[in-house]
Amino acid sequence: MAGSADITFYLDVREFSGTTVTIAYETCPVRDQELFVAMVAPATIAAVGPATPVSVALAGNPNVPVSHWTRWKLVGTGTPWDLTFRIMAAGNSVC
Numbered sequence: 001m002a003g004s005a006d007i008t009f010y011l012d013v014r015e016f017s018g019t020t021v022t023i024a025y026e027t028c029p030v031r032d033q034e035l036f037v038a039m040v041a042p043a044t045i046a047a048v049g050p051a052t053p054v055s056v057a058l059a060g061n062p063n064v065p066v067s068h069w070t071r072w073k074l075v076g077t078g079t080p081w082d083l084t085f086r087i088m089a090a091g092n093s094v095c
Contacts, residue, residue, distance in 0.1 A: 006057040006092040007039075007066050011085060013048050018081025021045045023074055025054060027067040036071065037064050045083065066091070 009025055024042040028035045039056040040063060056062045072087055 005066065006055065007070070008053050008055045008090045009072075010053050010088040010090070011043070011045070011051040012088070013045060013051065013083065013085045015082065015084035016045065016048050019076060019078035021074055021076045021081055021083055023072055025056065026071050026073055027064060028069045028071075029067045031069050036069070036073075039064055039066065042075070045085075 011023065022042040022044050024038045025040065026036040027039050028037070040054060043051065043054055045051070056066055058065055070089070074083065076083075
C-alpha cells in the first residue's frame with residue numbers, strides 16, 4: 001500500500017478443508033515477480049474463524065518495510081485443500 005509506513009492485515013477464514021496452508025504477505029517496490037519478498041514470517045492457517053491480526057510496523061523491525069506493491073501468497077502442503085477467505089488491510093499513512 002503506497003504511502004503507508006505501517007500496515008495490519010486481518011484474515012477472515014470462512015471455510016477450510018484439507019491440510020495446513022500458510023499465507024505470506026509480500027511487498028515489492030516495482031511490479032516484478034522476482035522482487036517480491038515476505039514482510040513477516042508466513043502465518044499458518046489450520047482452522048475456520050478470524051485469525052490474529054498480522055502487523056507490519058516499522059517499530060517492530062519487519063523483514064522488509066511496506067513498499068509500493070503488496071500481495072498475499074498461499075502455500076498448501078500434502079493432500080488437496082480448499083480455502084475461502086477474506087483479507088482486510090489497514091495502513092497508517094506516512095506523515
